[in-house]
Amino acid sequence: MWKDLLLEHRSKETLNALFFFALLLLFVFQFTLGPDRERLAGALPGLLWLGFILSGLLGLGRAFVVERENDCWEALLLAPGDKSAIYVGKLAGNLLLMFIVEAMLLVLFGVFFNLDLVPALPALVVVIGLGTVGFAAIGTLFAAMTTQVRARELLFPVLLLPVQVPVLLATVQATEAVLLGEPLGAVAHWLKLLAAADVVYVAVGVLTFDFVLEG
Amino acid sequence: MRVLGAVTVVALAAGLVAGLGLAPPEVTQGNVQRIMYLHVPSVWVAYVAFAVVFVASIAYLAKRADAADRLAHASAEVGVVFTGVTIATGSIWGKPTWGTWWTWDARLTSVSILFVMYLGYLLLRGMIDDRERGARYAAVLGIVAAFNIPLVHFSVIWWRTLHQPPSLMTPGPAMPRVIITALLVNFVAFSLLYVYFVAKRVHLLRCEAEAAA
Numbered sequence: 024m025w026k027d028l029l030l031e032h033r034s035k036e037t038l039n040a041l042f043f044f045a046l047l048l049l050f051v052f053q054f055t056l057g058p059d060r061e062r063l064a065g066a067l068p069g070l071l072w073l074g075f076i077l078s079g080l081l082g083l084g085r086a087f088v089v090e091r092e093n094d095c096w097e098a099l100l101l102a103p104g105d106k107s108a109i110y111v112g113k114l115a116g117n118l119l120l121m122f123i124v125e126a127m128l129l130v131l132f133g134v135f136f137n138l139d140l141v142p143a144l145p146a147l148v149v150v151i152g153l154g155t156v157g158f159a160a161i162g163t164l165f166a167a168m169t170t171q172v173r174a175r176e177l178l179f180p181v182l183l184l185p186v187q188v189p190v191l192l193a194t195v196q197a198t199e200a201v202l203l204g205e206p207l208g209a210v211a212h213w214l215k216l217l218a219a220a221d222v223v224y225v226a227v228g229v230l231t232f233d234f235v236l237e238g
Numbered sequence: 239m240r241v242l243g244a245v246t247v248v249a250l251a252a253g254l255v256a257g258l259g260l261a262p263p264e265v266t267q268g269n270v271q272r273i274m275y276l277h278v279p280s281v282w283v284a285y286v287a288f289a290v291v292f293v294a295s296i297a298y299l300a301k302r303a304d305a306a307d308r309l310a311h312a313s314a315e316v317g318v319v320f321t322g323v324t325i326a327t328g329s330i331w332g333k334p335t336w337g338t339w340w341t342w343d344a345r346l347t348s349v350s351i352l353f354v355m356y357l358g359y360l361l362l363r364g365m366i367d368d369r370e371r372g373a374r375y376a377a378v379l380g381i382v383a384a385f386n387i388p389l390v391h392f393s394v395i396w397w398r399t400l401h402q403p404p405s406l407m408t409p410g411p412a413m414p415r416v417i418i419t420a421l422l423v424n425f426v427a428f429s430l431l432y433v434y435f436v437a438k439r440v441h442l443l444r445c446e447a448e449a450a451a
Contacts (some may be wrong), residue, residue: 161382170373173365182362182379184354186386189393196397212396220389227385231378234299237371 037085038123041078048074049135063136064205068199069193072191074128075121076158076184082120087115087170096170100236104115110163110174110232114225117159117166123153146201150210153217160224162188167235187230193217239437246434249427253279256420270334275420277327279428280320281349287317287432288356288384295380298361298373304447307373310380312439314359316432321353344398351390355383369447 052070056063063070091097099109100222129147133140140147165183169175194217208212257275294310297303328346329339340346359379366372 164378164382167361168378171366171371172362173367174377178358178362178365182358185351185358186382188351189386189389192393192397215394216389216393222390223385224382227382230379231299234374234378237374 035116037082038120039121041082041124042127044081045074045078045124045131048077048128049131053135060136062140067136067138068195068202070131071128071198072195074132074144075155076124076146076187076191078128079121079125079155079158079162080180080183082124083117083159083166084169084176086117086163086166088175090168090176104234106236107229109236110167110228112169114163114228117163118155118160121159122152125155128182139203143201146207147198148228149207149214150194150197150201150217153221154190154197156221157190157217157224158187160221160228164228164232164235165231190220193220239434239441242430242434242437246427246430249423249430253420253424253427255421261417261420263413267335270331270389273327273329273331277324277331279424280327280419281324283326283428283432284317284320284349284352284424286429287320288352288387289311290436291317291356291359291380292384295384298377299381303442304373307377308440308443308447309436309445310377311363312436313375314356314363314380315439316435318353319354319435320428321349323358324349325353332431336387340363342398347398348390348394348401351394355386355390359383360374369450 024224052063052074056066071135087096129140132138162183165179165186169179169182193213197213197217200210201207253275257272261275263271264271287318289312290313294306294313296305296308304309325346328349332341333339359376362379363372363376
């Protein structure tokens with residue numbers, strides 16, 4: 024748990040940069056797709072998740088790099104007790120970080136693309152929450168693995184993105200339906216898939232993290 | 239090893255004869271359909287290979303036997319090759335039959351995701367200099383990837399069922415016996431080929447490890 028608080032405190036620098044990055048992403052979306060509101064609205068669920076994933080990749084990728092830069096990696100390895108506690112702590116920290124960034128992105132999308140997201144918000148929170156847990160669960164595991172590897176900035180997304188295809192498909196489909204005002208029941212199968220993915224990913228993460236942190 | 243190689247060659251030759259010679263051309267698709275004798279056994283081998291990666295990965299993490307790691311490595315390589323063959327033959331078949339090289343059909347999509355997932359696996363192996371750590375990380379990834387296969391499968395099917403149902407598993411008119419036999423011969427031949435490739439590759443990896451030691 025102490026890890027969590029530490030990360031909180033530290034991630035302020037990450038958070039600032041990520042906020043700026045999110046803002047820039049919106050600019051990029053706007054410039055590449057043009058000002059046509061119809062087209063933007065049609066692509067909105069995809070754009071939203073592109074934003075989440077790109078900022079997530081940056082944010083999660085840094086999760087363990089900080090440890091290495093501060094020579095805390097050895098301390099992590101030597102930490103007594105169950106290594107899975109470290110995983111859970113890191114995952115919680117990453118989730119918090121991603122939720123904050125996602126909230127900021129939602130607000131920015133609402134403002135820049137002149138959308139009224141409020142009616143869909145409760146359902147949207149469920150979908151985004153489920154999707155983010157799955158993304159962060161594997162992301163945290165892979166971030167730990169790639170920290171000690173050559174070309175890690177490259178390898179991290181290359182490993183993570185293919186594995187995240189189910190989460191991506193499910194969340195984008197569900198987000199689209201929710202934004203169109205459909206009830207959550209209409210996308211129940213996607214939510215079930217997401218929940219299953221979350222359970223599997225977190226379980227695999229907890230079980231295998233021991234082996235990642237061995238050396 | 240020699241014997242296995244020889245048997246594999248004979249089986250592959252038999253598969254060719256059965257597929258190209260004995261089996262009649264399919265009624266609606268004609269000779270194009272014969273690519274199935276390559277396509278279906280390859281995807282079978284690919285799935286078997288990734289299952290072996292999964293089991294060997296668990297075995298490695300449990301026992302730390304280098305042999306298990308080499309088996310996982312070799313099997314992943316062969317699996318990726320056969321996934322590639324599956325996609326390539328599928329494309330070649332798709333062009334005359336569907337009129338396009340590629341479409342985001344459920345099966346195409348899930349196989350191509352498998353392909354990139356295990357390409358990433360091989361990439362990770364190549365990027366880690368420390369052999370022991372590479373083996374460990376690869377094993378973790380091998381396990382994650384295997385658990386992901388059913389998730390990929392269902393998500394892709396749901397994503398696409400709105401447009402078209404998966405065409406392969408739905409029961410259709412029974413295939414004539416000759417075609418089934420030809421297909422079975424090729425199944426056996428490809429399975430032998432898989433075992434041969436993996437055995438060869440494991441042997442090579444062991445030699446490399448010994449040379450490095």
